[in-house]
Amino acid sequence: MTSPELQQEIEAATLHRLFEHLRGHPEVQNIDLMLLADFCRNCLAKWYADEAAKRGVPTDYAAAQAIVYGMPYADWKAQFQKPATPEQLQAFEQRQRNQQNAANA
Numbered sequence: 001m002t003s004p005e006l007q008q009e010i011e012a013a014t015l016h017r018l019f020e021h022l023r024g025h026p027e028v029q030n031i032d033l034m035l036l037a038d039f040c041r042n043c044l045a046k047w048y049a050d051e052a053a054k055r056g057v058p059t060d061y062a063a064a065q066a067i068v069y070g071m072p073y074a075d076w077k078a079q080f081q082k083p084a085t086p087e088q089l090q091a092f093e094q095r096q097r098n099q100q101n102a103a104n105a
Contacts, residue, residue, distance in 0.1 A: 019044075023070040026080035031088045035095065044068045 002010070022028070022041055030040035045064040052059035065073040084092070 019068055019070070022068070026076070029082060029084070029088075031084045031092060035088065035091050038095075041065075041068050042073075045073075 022044075030042060033040040042065065045061060045068045048067060049059045049061050049064040052064070062073065069076040
């Protein structure tokens, strides 16, 4: 059994590995992540900024994005982001509708 502190260290290291993994695979588009896992790099940046704020560390969204992406988001977007296909957009919109319907049920 691990201590809570060690558990937190392991979780932090795991998250760091996820960031590194995503940085190493820019071909994986955010919309693909959203469709498959219901989160993307931008979600991670929002979660990061939120958790930092809870701990009194002022971190704006752009700074959190730079941490997640390993560079400013605008740079990553210019280098790696491809336009979403009509099929991806349709699937994303359907997913949003399904989530909305589930929330209203």
